[in-house]
Amino acid sequence: MSSTASSGAGEPTPGQQAADPWTAPPAFRRYLGDPGAQVHLHEAGTSEGAPVVLLHRDGGTGEAWADLMGLGSWSARLLAPDLPGCGLSDPVEGGVEERASHLLDALRRSEPRGLLLVAEGDAACLAVEMALTEPGAVAGLVLLSPVERTACDVLERLRQVTVPVWAAVGERPDHSVELPGARWLVLPGVGDEPVTEHADLVLDLVHGALAELVHPVPEQAEPQAGRRYITWVSSEAWVNPSLSR
Template identity: 25%
Template sequence: MYLRRTPGATGATALFVHGLGGSSTNWTDLAALLAPHGRGLAVDLPGFGFSEPQPDFDFSLDAYAEFLARLVERLGEGRVHLLGNSMGGAISLLLAARRPDLVRTLTLISPAMPDRRPDPRRLSDPMLALAYLPLVGRRARRRLAAYSPRERAEQVIRLCFADPTAFPAHRLDEVAEEYAARLGFAWANPAMSRSTMGIFRTWFARGPASLWAVAPNVSAPALVIWGTHDRVISVSRAVRTASALPRGRLLVLPKTGHVAQMERPEIVAKAVLGMWERAETNEW
């Protein structure tokens, strides 16, 4: 398991959970802004970044949530401020609902909440999703394989940012270097494929297994952040998500895409800190 640590104030720990295809580097800027108020731990989930999965890991959202629970328990620091983006948001939601003893506050940034309604805004480049599906994804995988690591990084930034030109050049270099390194990991593509299927299975779950049924069980103060220009997970799910959380509040950011913590780190940091402060005085 790979953890990216951001030294910070004692007394509070923030745990950052990336989305599908992401890594701990997705939280670098936000973790630095929050550091005066708490130390940061950004994890590479099993199969992503530099975390090699165990042979028996099944890549379901439930398995990821259990992985995070064990991580927080090993830290031995009590409850953490939990922040998750996209798939990481769905995983964080599961953890907060099932283990309230481990979660101090919950921040969900464009969480991967299910919505089976047709929505042309849902994914601007379906190839990125299709590439990791069994059988039907073979052709898309061949197309992706022809891209250089930098071209693939640029493609992801175009998908996830409302204004891709605002993405810092040095950050793009970091993403490209990480993609190049992952080409040497035999477990990387299977992990992506199986995690994609894990999301789809959760989206089609009904009854108590549905994320919509899980959300009302979250007792922690919760902040939902969504960008109006999110082309991956539509902002149309934002109000319902925040309303499903008993202590949930919503912040919608204009001209912002799927990774608000990267595109608008200063605004996100202010909102998160506001929740932390109000949570301490039970004003949230």
């Protein structure tokens, strides 16, 4: 990943070259927002790709997604911010609501389309809050390995989310922490390791979620029945991930 950073707030992604399936898309770093309230952003892909925001665990940085960013995707614009107060991003006063609003404001300067939010671990709380803060700005949520405490923390708030939700774990979760309005996706072979260490599989999940968002099922009579969810991944998919990128 390139280490070049710029401060082009309000500018579209610099990646404008034509897609080449034999090479990884361009990757770079830059800052979004005003001085003193900037968000440091790792980015890979082109402006034509569907916007996907990768949210790291508490205390980490956007570098946690380095392997995934290195693979890249010509069909997805990958945006991995250092969350407020982490890495090279400026801190924000207040709680998760203020952080969600601040991060959305910064990202919307660069990307006006609906964002697919991919959150690992305790970042699920922030992702859910972002979906509630500005529903029109979020296209869907992919929650990777939400731990039991995190699942309980977001349970009530998640009931208010109206966008599609995918919840992915290394092992089948305890039924007591099932998330409403979502199906669990079990990732064979992942176990207790951080999901971000399995870049191929996570990228396949991202492509699958984007495909579901592009081709939704018709509205059904029952509430929420119109949502589509990835529910399981076979062991064959883990051994031989798709080459959809």
